[in-house]
Every structure is written in C-alpha cells, then in structure tokens.
Amino acid sequence: MEDTASALTEIRARIDELDGELVALLARREALVRQAAPLKGDDRAVRAPERVAQVVARVRVLASEAGADPDVIERIYRSMIQVFIDLEADQHRRRADA
Template sequence: MTARKPAQDCASLAEIRAGIDSLDAELIALLAERIGYVRHVAPFKIKEGVPAAAPDRVAHVLAAVRARGEAAGLDPDMLEAMWRPMIDWAIAHEEEVMGKG
C-alpha cells in the first residue's frame, strides 16, 4: 500500500491525481487477486455438480456489494453496475473451463 495524503489534505490537482493513480494501482492488484480466485472456482463446481451460473450466489454478492457500498457512503447502483460485468465475465470463464462456453 502506498502512503498518500487524504484527499482533503491535497493542495493541488497533481496531488489529487497522484492519490487517484495510487488507488487505481491498488484496485488493479485487488482485482487481479479476485480474478485469481475466480479462475480456481470451476474445478470445485465440476466436482460438486454446480453450474457456472448460480443466480442465488449472484444475488448474494450484489446485495453484499450494495450494502457495503451504502455503508461506505457510495452509490449502490453505481457499484452494482461495476460488479455485474465482473460477475458476467466470471460466469463466462467458468462455462468455458467447464466445457459449456
């Protein structure tokens, strides 16, 4: 994690942009870690006879994202709009690995 000033302590556009760039790098690292988990899901689903698409799980993930976002003062609709493509990609990836894509 990179040390950065809180946004409210930044005194210039350059400092704000540096903070955003730093956070973007951390978000990419976290997304890469998340995708690492996603890439290892399919074998467990095959073993347990679970389909790639799991509507109840999708609903649970989206509800959790919305609730956590709202608790953090973020727009839950925006967060859901960000998560849906990740979920769709994960399902497509799992279907491909499972021989259904």
C-alpha cells in the same frame, strides 16, 4: 486556473494509486475464481444466479456503509461478475474440449 490544474493533477495521482491497489485485489479475486471453476459441474453452477444476487445485495449494503452510491457499485459488480463467469465458462469449455 493553476490551482484547478494542480488539484486535478493531485486527484489523478491518487486515483492512479488506488487503481494499483484495485488491480492487485482483482488479481487475487481472479485467482480464487480460477480455483472455484473446476469445482463447478455445469453451466448453472458457473452462472449461479442465486450467488450473484447474494453478492450484489451484500455489496450494495457495503457501498451504503462506505458512503458510495449503491447503484454505481452494483453496476460495477454485475459487470465484473459477468467477466468472471465468462472466464469460468471458457475454462469449462477448454476442459471439455481437451
């Protein structure tokens, strides 16, 4: 039982380290999304279904190449993309209200 607990503690520490890296990368992605938002003229440009499909197809390939489950990566990306779409849409609403 001690070895299992020790192994789990080590795995969790490594996950925590990766979380720090992921959050930093997501912050960089968010900054780019915020830069792109004012360049988009309407809701269709914000939602950009063709771009979403392109990104999802690309990350599925990257997932396979990295040894990850493409379905898991797709679900993560679709969720992340939706959150960023909501952020951009909110920026557009606030700009229109101003």
